[in-house]
Amino acid sequence: MRVASFITALTLALGAVASPIYRRATVTNIQCTDPNxxxxxxxxxxxxxxxxxxxxxxxxxxxxxxxxxxxKSGNVQFSLTPTVSGATINISKGRWEQGIKAAFAQCGQGKPFTAxxxxxxxQGDIAVKLEKV
Structure with missing residues (x-):
C-alpha cells in the first residue's frame, strides 16, 4: 500500500514538473451562433x-x-481579424488552440461561434468566427 502511494505521489510530482508553465489564453465575448x-x-x-x-x-x-x-477545410471556416484597425495577426499556436478549446467548452465541440x-x-485582440460555409 505504501509503495503504491509513493508511486502515485511521485507520478503527480513529476507531471507537475514536466508540465509547461504558461498563461492560458483569455477568451471573451463567446457567442454560440448556431447551436443546431x-x-x-x-x-x-x-x-x-x-x-x-x-x-x-x-x-x-x-x-x-x-x-x-x-x-478553411470543406464546409468549415475559421475567420480571424484583429480588433484594432490596422493591427496585424501574430497569434501563437498555443494561444490559438487554447482559445478554440475555451469556445468549444462553452458552445460544444464543433459548434459555430464567435469569440x-x-x-x-x-495591437489588441483577435476576433474569431467559426462557421459552416
Whole structure:
C-alpha cells in the first residue's frame, strides 16, 4: 500500500514538473451562433490548422503579419481579424488552440461561434468566427 502511494505521489510530482508553465489564453465575448449545426470533427481540426497559411507542424506562430486570415477545410471556416484597425495577426499556436478549446467548452465541440481571444495581434485582440460555409 505504501509503495503504491509513493508511486502515485511521485507520478503527480513529476507531471507537475514536466508540465509547461504558461498563461492560458483569455477568451471573451463567446457567442454560440448556431447551436443546431454540428460541424465535422476532422474537418474542423483541419481548418483550425489552416489559419495564417498553415500553422501545423513546427510553425509556432502566425507568419507574415496578415491583417486577416481564414482557415478553411470543406464546409468549415475559421475567420480571424484583429480588433484594432490596422493591427496585424501574430497569434501563437498555443494561444490559438487554447482559445478554440475555451469556445468549444462553452458552445460544444464543433459548434459555430464567435469569440475574442486576448492578445495575438500587434495591437489588441483577435476576433474569431467559426462557421459552416
Amino acid at each position: 449545426t454540428t460541424l465535422d470533427f476532422h474537418t474542423t481540426n483541419v481548418a483550425l490548422l489552416q489559419i495564417c497559411g498553415g500553422i501545423a507542424g513546427k510553425i509556432q506562430k502566425c507568419q507574415g503579419a496578415p491583417t486577416s486570415t481564414t482557415g 475574442t481571444i486576448q492578445g495575438g495581434a500587434s
